[in-house]
Amino acid sequence: MFLTPLDLVSSSVLLLLMFVLIVPLLKNKQRLLIETCFMLASIASLLGVAGGVWAVGGGITNKIILVIGLPDLPFHMRMDPLAGFFITVICLLSFFVSLYSAGYIKGYLGRRNVTSLVVFYCLFLAGMLLVVLADDALFFLVAWEIMAAASYFLVMFENEHIENRRAAFLYLIVAHIGALAILLSFGVMAGLASGFEDFSGYTFDAMRQAHFPVEGATAAFLLAFFGFAAKAGVVPLHVWLPEAHPAAPSNVSALMSGVMLKTAIYGIVRVSFDLIRVFPWWWGAIVLIFGLISAVMGVLYALMQHDLKRLLAYHSVENIGIILIGIGLAMIFISFNMPLLSALALIAGLYHTMNHAVFKGLLFMGAGAVLHATNERNMEEMGGLIHRMPWTAALFLIGCVSISALPPFNGFVSEWLTFQAFLLSPALPSPLLKLLIPLGAALLALTGALAAACFVKAFGVTFLGHWRGSHMPRVHEADWPMRSGMILAALTCLLLGILPTFFIDWMDIIPQQLIGTKIGASSGTYGWLWLTPVAQERASYSGIIVFGGILLIVAAAYLVLHVRPKTIHRAPIWDCGFAKLTQKMQYNAASFSMPIRRIFGFLFNIKESVKLTPQAVYKAFPKRLNYSLRVRDRFWGWIYKPVVDCSFWVSRRVGKLQQGRIQAYLIYSFITIIVLLVFSR
Amino acid sequence: MKLYRFAIELLQVVILLGAAPAFIGWVRILKCWSQGRTSAGLFQPYRDLIKLFSKDIVLADNASWIFRFTPYLVFGTAVLAGAIIPMLSIDLLIASTADVIVLVALFAIARFFTALAGMDIGTAFGGLGSSREMTIASLAEPAMLMAIFTVSLASKSTSLSQMVQVIYSGQSVLRPSLAFALLAFILIALAETGRIPVDNPATHLELTMIHEALILEYSGRHLALIEWAGMMKLFLFVMLGIAAFAPWGIAESDGIIQISAAFLYMVLKLGIAGTGLVLIETGLAKMRIFRLTEFLGSAFLLATLGMLSFFILE
Numbered sequence: 001m002f003l004t005p006l007d008l009v010s011s012s013v014l015l016l017l018m019f020v021l022i023v024p025l026l027k028n029k030q031r032l033l034i035e036t037c038f039m040l041a042s043i044a045s046l047l048g049v050a051g052g053v054w055a056v057g058g059g060i061t062n063k064i065i066l067v068i069g070l071p072d073l074p075f076h077m078r079m080d081p082l083a084g085f086f087i088t089v090i091c092l093l094s095f096f097v098s099l100y101s102a103g104y105i106k107g108y109l110g111r112r113n114v115t116s117l118v119v120f121y122c123l124f125l126a127g128m129l130l131v132v133l134a135d136d137a138l139f140f141l142v143a144w145e146i147m148a149a150a151s152y153f154l155v156m157f158e159n160e161h162i163e164n165r166r167a168a169f170l171y172l173i174v175a176h177i178g179a180l181a182i183l184l185s186f187g188v189m190a191g192l193a194s195g196f197e198d199f200s201g202y203t204f205d206a207m208r209q210a211h212f213p214v215e216g217a218t219a220a221f222l223l224a225f226f227g228f229a230a231k232a233g234v235v236p237l238h239v240w241l242p243e244a245h246p247a248a249p250s251n252v253s254a255l256m257s258g259v260m261l262k263t264a265i266y267g268i269v270r271v272s273f274d275l276i277r278v279f280p281w282w283w284g285a286i287v288l289i290f291g292l293i294s295a296v297m298g299v300l301y302a303l304m305q306h307d308l309k310r311l312l313a314y315h316s317v318e319n320i321g322i323i324l325i326g327i328g329l330a331m332i333f334i335s336f337n338m339p340l341l342s343a344l345a346l347i348a349g350l351y352h353t354m355n356h357a358v359f360k361g362l363l364f365m366g367a368g369a370v371l372h373a374t375n376e377r378n379m380e381e382m383g384g385l386i387h388r389m390p391w392t393a394a395l396f397l398i399g400c401v402s403i404s405a406l407p408p409f410n411g412f413v414s415e416w417l418t419f420q421a422f423l424l425s426p427a428l429p430s431p432l433l434k435l436l437i438p439l440g441a442a443l444l445a446l447t448g449a450l451a452a453a454c455f456v457k458a459f460g461v462t463f464l465g466h467w468r469g470s471h472m473p474r475v476h477e478a479d480w481p482m483r484s485g486m487i488l489a490a491l492t493c494l495l496l497g498i499l500p501t502f503f504i505d506w507m508d509i510i511p512q513q514l515i516g517t518k519i520g521a522s523s524g525t526y527g528w529l530w531l532t533p534v535a536q537e538r539a540s541y542s543g544i545i546v547f548g549g550i551l552l553i554v555a556a557a558y559l560v561l562h563v564r565p566k567t568i569h570r571a572p573i574w575d576c577g578f579a580k581l582t583q584k585m586q587y588n589a590a591s592f593s594m595p596i597r598r599i600f601g602f603l604f605n606i607k608e609s610v611k612l613t614p615q616a617v618y619k620a621f622p623k624r625l626n627y628s629l630r631v632r633d634r635f636w637g638w639i640y641k642p643v644v645d646c647s648f649w650v651s652r653r654v655g656k657l658q659q660g661r662i663q664a665y666l667i668y669s670f671i672t673i674i675v676l677l678v679f680s681r
Numbered sequence: 682m683k684l685y686r687f688a689i690e691l692l693q694v695v696i697l698l699g700a701a702p703a704f705i706g707w708v709r710i711l712k713c714w715s716q717g718r719t720s721a722g723l724f725q726p727y728r729d730l731i732k733l734f735s736k737d738i739v740l741a742d743n744a745s746w747i748f749r750f751t752p753y754l755v756f757g758t759a760v761l762a763g764a765i766i767p768m769l770s771i772d773l774l775i776a777s778t779a780d781v782i783v784l785v786a787l788f789a790i791a792r793f794f795t796a797l798a799g800m801d802i803g804t805a806f807g808g809l810g811s812s813r814e815m816t817i818a819s820l821a822e823p824a825m826l827m828a829i830f831t832v833s834l835a836s837k838s839t840s841l842s843q844m845v846q847v848i849y850s851g852q853s854v855l856r857p858s859l860a861f862a863l864l865a866f867i868l869i870a871l872a873e874t875g876r877i878p879v880d881n882p883a884t885h886l887e888l889t890m891i892h893e894a895l896i897l898e899y900s901g902r903h904l905a906l907i908e909w910a911g912m913m914k915l916f917l918f919v920m921l922g923i924a925a926f927a928p929w930g931i932a933e934s935d936g937i938i939q940i941s942a943a944f945l946y947m948v949l950k951l952g953i954a955g956t957g958l959v960l961i962e963t964g965l966a967k968m969r970i971f972r973l974t975e976f977l978g979s980a981f982l983l984a985t986l987g988m989l990s991f992f993i994l995e
Binding site for chain 1: 819
């Protein structure tokens with residue numbers, strides 16, 4: 001028996017689960033516990049990366065039937081290139097984050113018991129891997145629940161704050177409504193695959209072989225899309241996300257935002273391209289439209305935030321939207337039987353999946369380092385951290401540039417591919433789609449530009465200028481384990497940006513298996529230099545030449561200008577002749593986003609108030625000015641509040657049945673029995 | 682042959698570096714004439730640059746490396762863009778490095794870092810400038826890409842050289858979609874390069890300045906690099922417009938004669954573009970910042986109309 005990629009990944013899962021078993025032995029030695037846990041988690045992640053890279057690179061598919069499971073319904077596991085790709089993404093980020101956690105979690109030492117954090121961290125990783133490996137509906141849902149429950153406990157970790165408990169509860173509810181929809185979707189597919197009396201349709205293999213009628217398939221797809229969208233945080237199902245991600249410890253937020261959301265993307269791709277396979281174009285249109293809405297709304301809401309981690313959480317909504325745009329386009333193209341274009345759009349979506357995992361992980365780790373150093377999440381208080389935390393600042397900046405889709409970093413490559421997919425949409429036979437889809441490209445451009453604005457704000461307010469709060473705390477730079485995790489993530493961002501052809505050639509097998517065509521992004525001699533997704537004369541991009549070119553010109557200009565040394569005089573800021581500039585006079589997060597708030601204000605629920613305290617004599621010169629601003633999600637009022645109010649109303653009505661008297665309950669039972677007797681004669 | 686193409690590439694960069702200040706000088710001369718003033722001559726921008734380069738630098742106390750790095754980066758992206766846009770020849774060595782989307786993103790990098798540098802010192806002006814600059818950019822960028830997409834629909838390519846070639850081969854002459862896209866492009870170019878009616882390059886009035894507010898704290902060679910890059914940006918936008926909408930004259934092959942002819946055409950077109958710019962700037966007043974939504978919105982609408990007319994009429 002030779003070693004297979006599946007063996008590598010399952011051994012990594014086993015390693016994580018075995019560690020959970022030995023935790024009771026170590027729970028009194030917290031420092032040792034942290035070190036062992038994160039060392040094992042990094043090893044397990046590396047094993048997973050190896051397995052994933054191997055499975056995709058070799059185009060290997062392995063299957064295994066486990067001995068555990070329900071009687072007569074054993075669990076199935078399968079590793080194919082699609083699963084391998086998602087395992088690579090998950091394990092790559094979890095490797096960086098595990099390194100980082102070894103430093104970050106030590107901050108809790110002496111303040112709080114970290115045993116539960118460590119246990120659920122490992123279970124969470126194992127759960128995510130099992131979701132991707134699962135090859136039957138039952139096992140998939142079991143793994144899905146392990147992942148959801150473990151992450152619920154991680155969000156609840158700092159449970160002394162009421163808002164954390166609320167966030168975790170909201171997350172649990174949305175996750176379970178989603179899981180219910182996924183369960184129903186698998187039920188529909190399994191039933192259609194093997195008939196509703198037989199259980200053999202529960203394996204994904206049976207579903208792959210089945211031919212679904214359109215109505216049944218549509219029901220299954222819509223349920224699955226709803227369920228996965230709830231997990232991915234697609235607008236309007238996103239409300240849990242900006243609550244739960246900031247509440248969790250930062251290393252966990254990095255994983256939740258970077259890779260847990262991606263398991264939902266995996267689910268959508270698996271169900272639509274692998275299990276159902278044949279579908280009408282409007283499924284793709286639904287995915288595309290929700291993707292566009294999420295992208296634009298996500299970034300606009302992010303711009304209004306002044307809590308660093310909430311801002312990043314809203315950006316996850318945006319990026320999930322961008323990924324769904326790629327997948328939606330791929331679905332539209334394939335339903336019109338245009339495999340090459342479909343493969344391009346799918347690659348764009350999947351490449352953004354990987355990119356987002358890396359840069360969002362990096363950004364959350366950076367935000368965690370800031371939180372660790374300053375105990376502050378509110379950006380309005382921060383500023384000038386670049387002088388105290390030079391490493392964190394530089395690494396966070398790389399994350400900002402990547403997420404803002406600026407070359408030569410990785411976010412740009414996937415957005416560029418998505419634009420190319422948009423530009424190919426005029427080849428579609430339907431005139432309506434031809435007209436409307438390019439407008440989506442404009443929305444994507446708006447998203448990219450707003451994201452850049454948002455990250456100028458996030459980086460500028462947090463790291464630049466002067467400290468904005470009343471007194472600056474003792475800020476320390478992140479320690480080496482934390483730094484090493486961030487450095488590796490930043491390097492990966494650069495590599496994915498300047499050498500995209502290598503990675504795209506590596507993952508080209510996925511569209512080949514799902515759609516039947518490769519895109520062959522590089523061609524000719526020195527083809528790896530240029531990314532040419534369709535044809536050389538259509539469009540090309542070379543990240544490495546852009547990077548090298550800028551570097552060369554910058555270096556040349558620097559050298560030429562430093563031949564004759566000039567003195568640099570340091571001086572205080574020019575204050576226009578006024579007595580004193582204070583740090584309160586700087587632009588902050590609220591003032592930075594004011595023009596955008598005004599332009600797009602109709603999309604938000606904004607309460608703005610200014611209170612003046614006039615002086616007794618000179619009324620024109622007020623003593624104090626209080627400005628307060630509250631920006632709320634409109635979706636909460638539109639969708640969730642009615643549901644919450646309604647369920648409270650119903651439960652109050654139903655609650656009246658509970659009299660607390662035994663006689664009343666006896667009457668209920670009596671009535672129930674009578675009713676049953678009447679109906680089941 | 683490789684070496685020759687490399688020389689052409691280098692020539693383009695040299696022309697960009699050398700001619701960008703002259704173009705600004707030309708625009709200023711025309712502006713002075715149109716307003717009945719005496720001008721300082723075509724070479725005043727060069728004298729300004731030389732003066733700035735030879736001065737010492739005064740740096741604010743808490744300026745970080747971002748503040749010092751930004752001028753070089755802004756300069757670098759502008760020069761790189763100049764090596765990619767076909768000014769003289771469409772057969773450029775590194776033209777396939779970047780298509781139009783990448784070019785737009787190159788300008789976006791420069792803007793991103795300029796905005797960061799504006800916030801670095803921690804003055805109210807810098808923050809004000811970067812907030813406004815990023816707002817305008819986020820409205821201009823979708824319109825810019827829509828205009829470019831409209832052009833690329835006709836040529837089925839986003840590569841600039843390819844677009845020029847398609848126009849040469851006569852496949853797309855006098856298309857209504859191109860007219861709409863050109864109008865949209867002009868509006869956006871005014872916004873992106875910070876000209877009236879979006880921003881006034883000659884003002885230092887707190888309430889109205891945008892780009893000037895960002896670079897208020899710069900001095901010496903840093904300021905010189907940023908100013909030079911600003912001049913190049915205007916030059917490059919004119920070149921971008923020429924390549925996309927009126928490429929006649931750009932050399933298809935690398936013969937000496939074609940290249941020199943291309944250079945003469947380029948000078949001629951620059952002269953016309955400068956005149957047009959001055960007419961716009963003299964005829965219009967600067968807009969209030971919140972009127973810009975309408976301005977850029979109409980640019981977006983024009984670009985969308987261009988796209989619709991492509992599908993309906995062509």
